[in-house]
Amino acid sequence: RKEVEQDPGPFNVPEGATVAFNCTYSNSASQSFFWYRQDCRKEPKLLMSVYSSGNEDGRFTAQLNRASQYISLLIRDSKLSDSATYLCVVIPAGGTSYGKLTFGQGTILTVHP
Amino acid sequence: DAGVIQSPRHEVTEMGQEVTLRCKPISGHDYLFWYRQTMMRGLELLIYFNNNVPIDDSGMPEDRFSAKMPNASFSTLKIQPSEPRDSAVYFCASSFRGLGTEAFFGQGTRLTVV
Numbered sequence: 001r002k003e004v005e006q007d008p009g010p011f012n013v014p015e016g017a018t019v020a021f022n023c024t025y026s027n028s029a030s031q032s033f034f035w036y037r038q039d040c041r042k043e044p045k046l047l048m049s050v051y052s053s054g055n056e057d058g059r060f061t062a063q064l065n066r067a068s069q070y071i072s073l074l075i076r077d078s079k080l081s082d083s084a085t086y087l088c089v090v091i092p093a094g095g096t097s098y099g100k101l102t103f104g105q106g107t108i109l110t111v112h113p
Numbered sequence: 114d115a116g117v118i119q120s121p122r123h124e125v126t127e128m129g130q131e132v133t134l135r136c137k138p139i140s141g142h143d144y145l146f147w148y149r150q151t152m153m154r155g156l157e158l159l160i161y162f163n164n165n166v167p168i169d170d171s172g173m174p175e176d177r178f179s180a181k182m183p184n185a186s187f188s189t190l191k192i193q194p195s196e197p198r199d200s201a202v203y204f205c206a207s208s209f210r211g212l213g214t215e216a217f218f219g220q221g222t223r224l225t226v227v
Contacts, residue, residue: 043219043221044156044218089216101208101216105155
């Protein structure tokens with residue numbers, strides 16, 4: 001089983017739609033979680049951190065479910081500029097993997113007019 | 114700060130040649146990561162360093178790959194000999210304290226082995 005798994009999509013949605021991505025992780029000791037965004041032929045960049053209580057940044061909401069070991073990203077009122085690949089990232093807390101940044105495969109989102 | 118700097122941006126080489134990719138992390142960052150990205154396999158962690166010491170190199174595909182970090186401001190990833198299946202985009206990233214903090218990526222090196 002992969003350490004971090006995502007539905008690769010692609011997700012094709014119209015402008016204004018709400019879309020949600022999930023990501024599961026296998027290491028129950030994981031402590032830090034993030035969503036990164038990667039535009040075509042560019043480097044990944046941090047979109048938002050994911051906190052235990054859930055967090056929101058404008059149209060973006062991230063949630064963590066430790067019991068089921070998954071994180072989610074919800075995008076409301078999709079814009080054309082949201083088209084990108086969304087990568088979930090997990091970092092374990094300790095042991096030999098301390099600090100190891102592990103990425104999921106990425107979910108491709110295309111927002112069309 | 115200029116961010117994470119990688120060189121070269123593009124590299125085309127013939128099979129069997131040695132390839133060296135370079136990375137300068139953000140000053141003050143103590144974690145450095147090397148990733149490889151392909152369409153088929155996504156973003157794979159090859160190796161990462163903490164305070165210039167390799168912590169986990171389990172992602173290095175085989176002995177043809179080696180990485181060094183001689184000081185806090187420089188790291189190299191070497192492939193010798195290179196093969197066509199090594200063609201990919203190689204990213205370097207750095208972070209401070211590793212856990213719970215943002216990792217910043219360089220713009221990547223697009224490697225093509227023919």
